Amino acid sequence: MSDVENRLSEMKLTLPPPFVYPNPSRTGCIQVGQFLYTSGHHPPANFGVAVKGKVVADVSLEEARKAAKASALNILASVKQKIGNLDHIHRVIKLLGMVNSSPGFDSQPEVIDGASDLFYELFGPERGQHARSAIGLAELPRSTPLEIEAIFEIRT
Amino acid sequence: MSDVENRLSEMKLTLPPPFVYPNPSRTGCIQVGQFLYTSGHHPPANFGVAVKGKVVADVSLEEARKAAKASALNILASVKQKIGNLDHIHRVIKLLGMVNSSPGFDSQPEVIDGASDLFYELFGPERGQHARSAIGLAELPRSTPLEIEAIFEIRT
Amino acid sequence: MSDVENRLSEMKLTLPPPFVYPNPSRTGCIQVGQFLYTSGHHPPANFGVAVKGKVVADVSLEEARKAAKASALNILASVKQKIGNLDHIHRVIKLLGMVNSSPGFDSQPEVIDGASDLFYELFGPERGQHARSAIGLAELPRSTPLEIEAIFEIRT
Numbered sequence: 261m262s263d264v265e266n267r268l269s270e271m272k273l274t275l276p277p278p279f280v281y282p283n284p285s286r287t288g289c290i291q292v293g294q295f296l297y298t299s300g301h302h303p304p305a306n307f308g309v310a311v312k313g314k315v316v317a318d319v320s321l322e323e324a325r326k327a328a329k330a331s332a333l334n335i336l337a338s339v340k341q342k343i344g345n346l347d348h349i350h351r352v353i354k355l356l357g358m359v360n361s362s363p364g365f366d367s368q369p370e371v372i373d374g375a376s377d378l379f380y381e382l383f384g385p386e387r388g389q390h391a392r393s394a395i396g397l398a399e400l401p402r403s404t405p406l407e408i409e410a411i412f413e414i415r416t
Numbered sequence: 417m418s419d420v421e422n423r424l425s426e427m428k429l430t431l432p433p434p435f436v437y438p439n440p441s442r443t444g445c446i447q448v449g450q451f452l453y454t455s456g457h458h459p460p461a462n463f464g465v466a467v468k469g470k471v472v473a474d475v476s477l478e479e480a481r482k483a484a485k486a487s488a489l490n491i492l493a494s495v496k497q498k499i500g501n502l503d504h505i506h507r508v509i510k511l512l513g514m515v516n517s518s519p520g521f522d523s524q525p526e527v528i529d530g531a532s533d534l535f536y537e538l539f540g541p542e543r544g545q546h547a548r549s550a551i552g553l554a555e556l557p558r559s560t561p562l563e564i565e566a567i568f569e570i571r572t
Numbered sequence: 573m574s575d576v577e578n579r580l581s582e583m584k585l586t587l588p589p590p591f592v593y594p595n596p597s598r599t600g601c602i603q604v605g606q607f608l609y610t611s612g613h614h615p616p617a618n619f620g621v622a623v624k625g626k627v628v629a630d631v632s633l634e635e636a637r638k639a640a641k642a643s644a645l646n647i648l649a650s651v652k653q654k655i656g657n658l659d660h661i662h663r664v665i666k667l668l669g670m671v672n673s674s675p676g677f678d679s680q681p682e683v684i685d686g687a688s689d690l691f692y693e694l695f696g697p698e699r700g701q702h703a704r705s706a707i708g709l710a711e712l713p714r715s716t717p718l719e720i721e722a723i724f725e726i727r728t
Contacts, residue, residue, distance in 0.1 A: 283529060283532065283533070284536065284541065284545065285529070285532040285533050285535065285536035285544065285545060285546070286532055286545065286546060286547070286548050287545050287546070287547060288547065289547055290507075290509050290510060290545075290546060290547045292450065292451070292507075292509055292569050293450065294604065294605065295451075295604070295607075297509055297510045297547045297567065298547055299510075299547040299548050299549060300548070300549030300550070300551065351602075351604075353602045353604055353609055354602060354609045354611075356549075358549075358551055359711075361710055361711040363710075363711070364711070365711055366711055366712065366713055366714055366715045367713070368711070368712070368713050369713050373595060373597070376595070376597040376598055377595070377597050379597065380596065380597035385596065388597065389596065389597060389598065389599050389602075390597070390598060390599070390602060391598070391599060391600065391601055391602045391609045391610055391611040391721075392598050392611050392612070393611060393612030393668075393670075393719060393721050394612070394713060395612065395670055395709055395711075395712060395713075395719065396709055396710045396711025396712055396713075397551055397552055397553070397554075397709070397710055398517055398519075398552045398553055398554035398709075398710035399515075399517040399519070399520070399521055399522055399524070399551075399552025400522065400524070400551060400552055401522055401523070401524050401525050401550060401551075401552075402522055403522045407549060407551065409547075409549050411609065413604050439685060439688065439689070440692065440697065440701060441685070441688040441689050441691065441692035441700065441701060441702070442688055442701065442702060442703070442704050443701050443702070443703060444703065445703055446663075446665045446666060446701075446702060446703045448606065448607070448663075448665055448725050449606065451607075453665055453666045453703045453723065454703055455666075455703040455704050455705060456704070456705030456706070456707065512705075514705075514707055553707055553708055553709070553710075554673055554675075554708045554709055554710035555671075555673040555675070555676070555677055555678055555680070555707075555708025556678065556680070556707060556708055557678055557679070557680050557681050557706060557707075557708075558678055559678045563705060563707065565703075565705050
């Protein structure tokens with residue numbers, strides 16, 4: 261097992277099965293040289309809490325933060341499927357965190373911290389600290405409460 | 417004529433004239449090394465169907481999907497203007513598809529598939545499959561129904 | 573003083589103190605090779621005009637354009653903190669300008685021009701012309717009227 265997956269186990273976390281794209285035109289990640297770009301990822305379908313609707317009208321901030329953490333694990337599942345071993349991630353470069361926001365909700369950073377803090381704890385300060393935007397969207401596919409895309413640097 | 421443009425002809429598609437930016441600070445694409453980043457592109461002004469307003473209140477899903485396909489052709493017109501020959505596109509890396517969404521509309525992926533499926537059919541599985549986010553925006557410039565930006569890998 | 577900062581002085585502009593991130597998981601910019609990715613930046617807290625709420629219901633287009641210019645300076649302050657000298661910026665690659673938009677507001681490009689025109693004037697046509705998307709968001713953190721993220725090419 262890889263160091264990153266050992267660390268996930270220590271954190272009592274497991275990767276979900278990678279998302280299966282319904283359309284061959286799309287995939288979870290594309291690597292070009294040292295850069296790996298991911299698609300926007302949602303919390304997995306079997307994620308425990310209510311995962312439909314807008315933050316904070318339908319989904320509480322605390323649930324949304326957990327959904328962000330689950331989305332980060334979903335991203336890692338896609339990356340593992342693509343590159344085989346999460347130890348090949350040299351660093352997290354950037355996240356774009358998009359929160360399905362009810363009118364007046366303006367705490368998007370606290371929601372996306374669920375993903376940012378996971379990456380930081382998992383990869384440590386040198387490899388885990390990243391650039392980020394956390395923004396409020398009007399609507400998201402399947403009324404998911406949030407969607408996160410990432411750029412990673414991969415060891416080549 | 418390039419292979420990619422021959423293929424466009426076989427698909428009965430033609431490139432629109434490239435968008436003329438009103439302000440010298442901006443351009444359709446910037447290439448750095450093997451990466452080419454595009455601006456957000458709309459459907460061209462002379463595009464056939466109603467192209468103002470929100471999906472699905474003002475623009476149907478089927479019209480929006482055609483508008484996404486037209487925006488993809490608009491992107492290719494910018495790229496051709498920049499790099500001269502579309503055969504220099506090694507692969508599609510990522511799309512960000514932004515749909516001007518009326519309240520409750522959550523089928524953004526089906527809209528942006530109009531662009532994704534065009535790129536996939538045009539470039540084939542190896543070069544055309546890409547990462548993507550398809551999201552719902554509150555408002556877009558000139559009330560366009562959608563805007564798409566792309567990252568391509570260019571042969572250098 | 574660097575050439576870029578001399579030019580800022582000629583333009584009667586000064587850099588704000590760089591934003592201090594409240595959480596160690598995040599930082600203002602990450603550089604990988606010749607690419608530098610920034611976080612989304614807001615106008616600084618001490619920025620002179622009203623900087624809360626939606627464009628154009630709460631913040632006028634002219635105020636928003638000034639807020640975009642101030643956000644661009646905020647980005648440069650982060651970049652300087654990261655790479656030490658703004659002369660190391662080889663070019664502006666791309667901006668994503670996100671405007672907190674009230675219903676029906678569709679002049680996002682004119683708002684984000686406040687940032688684009690600053691970069692163009694500061695770096696000149698060769699280094700300052702960039703790709704861009706300017707879009708309308710439903711909500712943004714702390715009800716800021718806009719947020720801008722940038723990608724720069726850095727001399728290595």
